Amino acid sequence: MSKICVIGTGYVGLVTGTCFADLGNEVHCLDIDHQRIEKLKQGIMPIYEPGLEQLVSQNVKAGRLIFTTNYEEALESAEFAFIAVGTPSGVDGEADLQYVRAAAEKIADLVDHPIIVVNKSTVPVGTGDWVADIIRKRRAGKPLDFDVVSNPEFLREGSAINDFMYPDRIVLGSVNREAASKVAQLYLSLRCPIMITDLRTAEMIKYASNAFLATKISFINEMANICEELGADVRQVAQGMGMDKRIGHAFLDAGLGWGGSCFPKDVKALAHMAVLHGTSPQLLQAVMDINRNQRRRVVLRLRKALGSLDEKVIGVLGLSFKPNTDDIREAPALEVIHLLQVEGAIVKAYDPQAMEAARTMLPKVHLCSNPYEVADGADALVLATEWNEFKQLDFERIAGLMRNKLIMDGRNLWDPERLRQYGFTYYGIGRPSLN
Numbered sequence: 091m092s093k094i095c096v097i098g099t100g101y102v103g104l105v106t107g108t109c110f111a112d113l114g115n116e117v118h119c120l121d122i123d124h125q126r127i128e129k130l131k132q133g134i135m136p137i138y139e140p141g142l143e144q145l146v147s148q149n150v151k152a153g154r155l156i157f158t159t160n161y162e163e164a165l166e167s168a169e170f171a172f173i174a175v176g177t178p179s180g181v182d183g184e185a186d187l188q189y190v191r192a193a194a195e196k197i198a199d200l201v202d203h204p205i206i207v208v209n210k211s212t213v214p215v216g217t218g219d220w221v222a223d224i225i226r227k228r229r230a231g232k233p234l235d236f237d238v239v240s241n242p243e244f245l246r247e248g249s250a251i252n253d254f255m256y257p258d259r260i261v262l263g264s265v266n267r268e269a270a271s272k273v274a275q276l277y278l279s280l281r282c283p284i285m286i287t288d289l290r291t292a293e294m295i296k297y298a299s300n301a302f303l304a305t306k307i308s309f310i311n312e313m314a315n316i317c318e319e320l321g322a323d324v325r326q327v328a329q330g331m332g333m334d335k336r337i338g339h340a341f342l343d344a345g346l347g348w349g350g351s352c353f354p355k356d357v358k359a360l361a362h363m364a365v366l367h368g369t370s371p372q373l374l375q376a377v378m379d380i381n382r383n384q385r386r387r388v389v390l391r392l393r394k395a396l397g398s399l400d401e402k403v404i405g406v407l408g409l410s411f412k413p414n415t416d417d418i419r420e421a422p423a424l425e426v427i428h429l430l431q432v433e434g435a436i437v438k439a440y441d442p443q444a445m446e447a448a449r450t451m452l453p454k455v456h457l458c459s460n461p462y463e464v465a466d467g468a469d470a471l472v473l474a475t476e477w478n479e480f481k482q483l484d485f486e487r488i489a490g491l492m493r494n495k496l497i498m499d500g501r502n503l504w505d506p507e508r509l510r511q512y513g514f515t516y517y518g519i520g521r522p523s524l525n
């Protein structure tokens with residue numbers, strides 16, 4: 091059993107803290123957001139993540155998981171302080187490290203015992219050294235016995251608990267191998283490969299991994315656009331490609347492109363770092379351009395089909411950046427909605443989990459309580475997120491509700507033949523259109 095403090099109780103911190111508690115450790119989860127912590131104390135989850143509520147409740151009951159806003163209490167006798175605060179994009183695309191700095195300063199100011207600072211936030215290469223510097227400088231008069239270990243997080247929202255408990259690998263980086271080995275002990279019961287490397291390499295592994303995954307998606311989207319022109323079906327192209335073990339099936343779904351709280355900011359931050367250090371990240375630029383263009387193509391196609399989008403009613407199904415999460419940060423749906431509104435369209439939308447977030451982020455969108463309300467009177471229906479709930483819709487009913495039977499399937503979820511039988515004009519991504 092170890093004593094762990096997790097700083098930041100968002101998607102990563104809350105899942106990490108809860109899972110560490112479930113593995114038998116004593117965990118203090120700390121956040122500066124009082125409302126968030128109050129809710130957690132009442133058993134109300136601040137995020138939607140399958141299985142999380144039950145796991146939190148079990149571990150709180152067992153006395154292993156404590157929520158607090160009090161840094162002193164959380165850091166008292168903690169052997170490990172995990173930093174899991176946000177690192178959003180700054181003005182030029184660089185990662186904004188103000189929250190990491192604040193956490194490091196608190197550790198420097200409040201800890202008086204040996205501690206290992208573990209950085210789980212996604213941070214620019216060199217941040218581990220920078221954090222060590224901040225602590226060292228603040229403790230100039232009274233040196234602190236500490237080490238910094240980079241432990242990038244690879245969990246996916248929507249399957250975060252499973253990803254934590256059954257990871258493909260754990261990456262640890264430190265100038266002090268012994269410190270990294272101590273962090274490795276926390277993960278030993280997961281029986282997964284643990285790679286120990288230096289700080290900068292560990293930090294780079296996270297960026298390179300996300301950039302590669304984003305590249306795979308942009309690649310298949312470029313193939314989709316070529317398929318559309320040449321009359322091939324990108325879904326089958328991806329299937330045929332994926333059977334090759336060197337390629338694999340994952341991340342080869344053509345669609346509206348990648349989004350969320352990680353890929354966009356991480357690819358941008360990596361490109362920014364590259365430019366700053368004199369290299370020219372041409373591939374990363376193309377990966378971002380293709381992604382932006384995917385959203386534009388959808389709107390272009392709708393405009394072509396409807397003549398103009400002014401005053402047209404467009405229904406959007408799905409707002410979260412992917413299924414099984416309520417996270418709408420940089421979701422493709424948001425950009426599509428923005429582009430539609432710029433052209434004068436009236437947008438209606440529904441999402442199974444993201445409605446609360448949407449209420450504040452999308453004040454001009456008419457939010458509906460189900461897909462049929464979205465379809466009612468719509469000139470076109472756009473599928474932006476492939477939630478299970480949308481797989482088996484009653485299209486006969488939808489055909490009766492829509493003003494104009496036009497479907498833009500941004501995730502290639504539906505069967506074009508079936509939709510055609512109901513009289514729809516169907517557009518997918520990278521598949522032959524059927525009218």
Ligand code: NAD
Nearest residue numbers: 098099100101102121122123175176177189192211212243
């Ligand atoms: P988040 O925005 O959901 O949560 C961050 C939390 O940190 C917030 O609750 C905020 O109030 C808190 N916070 C900010 N400053 C603080 C401080 N000084 N002290 C205590 N708490 C503070 O962020 P997230 O999605 O959990 O991401 C955290 C980090 O992990 C980011 O660097 C992100 O890139 C990385 N990451 C995220 C994911 C993901 O799927 N969300 C996956 C892998 C890595």
